[in-house]
Amino acid sequence: MELSASSAFGFSAFAVFIFFILSKLRTQTVPLKLPPGPPKLPLLGNLHQLLGTVIHHKLTELGETYGPIMHLQIGEVPAVIVSSPEIAKEVTTTHDINFARRPLQLSGKILTYNWTDIAFAPYGTYWRQLRKLCVTEVLSAKRVQTYRSIREEEVGDLVQEISAKAGTPVNMSAKIFSLTYGITARAAFGTKSKYQEEYIAIVMESSKAVGLAVCNMYPSSKLLPLITGFKHKLEKLHREADKILENIIVSHLKTKSSSASADAKEGLLDILLRIQETGNLEIPLTRDNIKSVIADVFTAGSETSSTTVEWAISEIVKNPRVMKKAQAEVREVYKGKESVDEERLDQLKYLKLIIKETLRLHPSLPLLLQRENASQCVIKGYDIPAGTRVMINVWAIARNPKYWKEPEKFVPERFADSPLDYIGTNFEYLPFGAGRRICPGIDYAMPNMLLPLAQLLYHFDWELPGGVRGEDLDMSESFGVTVRRKDDLYLVFKPHKHTNLSN
Numbered sequence: 001m002e003l004s005a006s007s008a009f010g011f012s013a014f015a016v017f018i019f020f021i022l023s024k025l026r027t028q029t030v031p032l033k034l035p036p037g038p039p040k041l042p043l044l045g046n047l048h049q050l051l052g053t054v055i056h057h058k059l060t061e062l063g064e065t066y067g068p069i070m071h072l073q074i075g076e077v078p079a080v081i082v083s084s085p086e087i088a089k090e091v092t093t094t095h096d097i098n099f100a101r102r103p104l105q106l107s108g109k110i111l112t113y114n115w116t117d118i119a120f121a122p123y124g125t126y127w128r129q130l131r132k133l134c135v136t137e138v139l140s141a142k143r144v145q146t147y148r149s150i151r152e153e154e155v156g157d158l159v160q161e162i163s164a165k166a167g168t169p170v171n172m173s174a175k176i177f178s179l180t181y182g183i184t185a186r187a188a189f190g191t192k193s194k195y196q197e198e199y200i201a202i203v204m205e206s207s208k209a210v211g212l213a214v215c216n217m218y219p220s221s222k223l224l225p226l227i228t229g230f231k232h233k234l235e236k237l238h239r240e241a242d243k244i245l246e247n248i249i250v251s252h253l254k255t256k257s258s259s260a261s262a263d264a265k266e267g268l269l270d271i272l273l274r275i276q277e278t279g280n281l282e283i284p285l286t287r288d289n290i291k292s293v294i295a296d297v298f299t300a301g302s303e304t305s306s307t308t309v310e311w312a313i314s315e316i317v318k319n320p321r322v323m324k325k326a327q328a329e330v331r332e333v334y335k336g337k338e339s340v341d342e343e344r345l346d347q348l349k350y351l352k353l354i355i356k357e358t359l360r361l362h363p364s365l366p367l368l369l370q371r372e373n374a375s376q377c378v379i380k381g382y383d384i385p386a387g388t389r390v391m392i393n394v395w396a397i398a399r400n401p402k403y404w405k406e407p408e409k410f411v412p413e414r415f416a417d418s419p420l421d422y423i424g425t426n427f428e429y430l431p432f433g434a435g436r437r438i439c440p441g442i443d444y445a446m447p448n449m450l451l452p453l454a455q456l457l458y459h460f461d462w463e464l465p466g467g468v469r470g471e472d473l474d475m476s477e478s479f480g481v482t483v484r485r486k487d488d489l490y491l492v493f494k495p496h497k498h499t500n501l502s503n
């Protein structure tokens with residue numbers, strides 16, 4: 001017996017040893033089958049092919065050679081670029097949980113209080129709690145309704161301002177960005193804050209600073225962010241933003257306790273402070289958590305919506321047929337009204353098609369937000385090692401003639417009588433993403449985009465300055481956090497004959 005016990009032990013140890021050796025051999029001898037991709041240079045990988053380009057264009061071009069699932073090495077970072085609806089579906093549905101992580105980049109660490117916002121928080125309990133809170137409390141359709149008067153006032157002010165400049169060129173890009181950020185600031189802080197302009201300027205500068213930052217592509221290097229000044233710059237911007245948010249919160253708490261503001265509207269900040277105090281949360285919300293959510297609403301929310309309106313205006317000017325049809329609709333729906341309010345916004349069917357078509361041709365996040373897989377998996381027969389960054393090129397998919405008729409043309413009618421929607425179930429059209437990390441701000445974004453367009457179409461006839469024809473408008477893109485027009489859009493507005501904007 002004794003002998004057989006010790007031999008059983010010896011046999012088990014031998015078996016474990018053999019298993020260990022075999023598994024070692026297996027990992028060494030069976031190479032991973034990575035997706036195809038362009039040749040890589042030492043140290044740079046494929047980074048040199050992306051620098052100085054409009055990245056989603058370059059990735060589309062490379063995808064035409066290497067296919068709809070393509071492997072790149074961007075600096076130190078292994079990346080997979082997806083550019084077909086079938087594979088986008090695999091990533092965001094079949095393998096959704098595995099790809100629900102975001103890469104933990106230095107820029108996110110500094111700007112989002114150690115990745116404690118919604119957009120960059122690691123997938124897990126904290127993110128789930130925050131996301132649920134946002135969907136049910138902060139960005140719900142019902143809550144968005146409560147900001148109606150803010151939107152109507154701010155857009156009304158813009159119309160007045162433009163009518164005072166009738167006949168002279170107006171920088172519409174600047175106006176739209178300042179309008180959207182202004183609405184968000186009032187929705188966030190309840191009332192106008194004396195710090196808000198300063199805060200908006202910092203958010204915009206931070207967005208510009210990030211883009212495809214080279215430092216994010218060499219995560220192991222502690223030196224690179226220091227010698228390039230990247231870390232210093234982001235830390236400075238973060239310190240300034242944090243100071244402003246802290247001041248806003250402190251003065252907010254002070255005025256809230258005074259009776260003078262008892263009837264003030266509940267803004268995003270109030271909601272978050274209330275939940276912090278009374279919400280039954282699994283993980284308590286800290287002051288920094290609240291600040292990072294507010295920052296998200298500004299960056300993830302305002303930048304994207306403004307960009308979309310800027311492109312919608314550009315496409316409308318470029319396509320006089322679309323402009324006439326949209327003007328006819330809004331002028332009919334609001335016939336006899338002094339101005340456009342949100343009461344009948346839902347009846348503007350054609351304008352909604354314009355927004356859909358704009359989001360197809362100009363998704364503000366053409367590669368969505370990067371995801372990363374927690375564990376190795378196989379997609380379309382290719383191995384995707386854990387920790388690969390996945391970018392879904394929704395820009396390329398939405399311009400592919402395989403899925404769209406005359407894809408380069410701006411034809412809002414293509415969405416009429418079509419079940420195609422942007423809610424993450426039609427994988428040839430994903431301007432808001434899909435799966436667990438789909439954008440939670442769709443309901444918040446829509447009236448912010450529809451109302452200014454409707455007002456401007458109702459009150460004015462639009463032209464390009466200097467007699468330039470719409471069809472000659474340059475539509476070049478620039479790539480930052482979002483894809484904006486390369487050059488600001490200037491327009492001349494002529495008040496429409498029914499308009500009375502004297503008061």
Ligand code: HEM
Nearest residue numbers: 118119300301304305365369431432433434437439441445
């Ligand atoms: C036209 C307007 C907008 C567009 C095109 C847009 C697009 C997107 C996209 C593509 C994503 C990434 C989805 C993915 O990874 O699959 C995203 C995420 C996000 N968006 Fe939006 N967005 C818009 C407006 C807004 C607004 C108004 C808000 C808030 C007020 C917002 C808040 C967020 C947040 C918090 C995330 C991160 C979600 C997560 O990681 O769980 N977005 N958005």
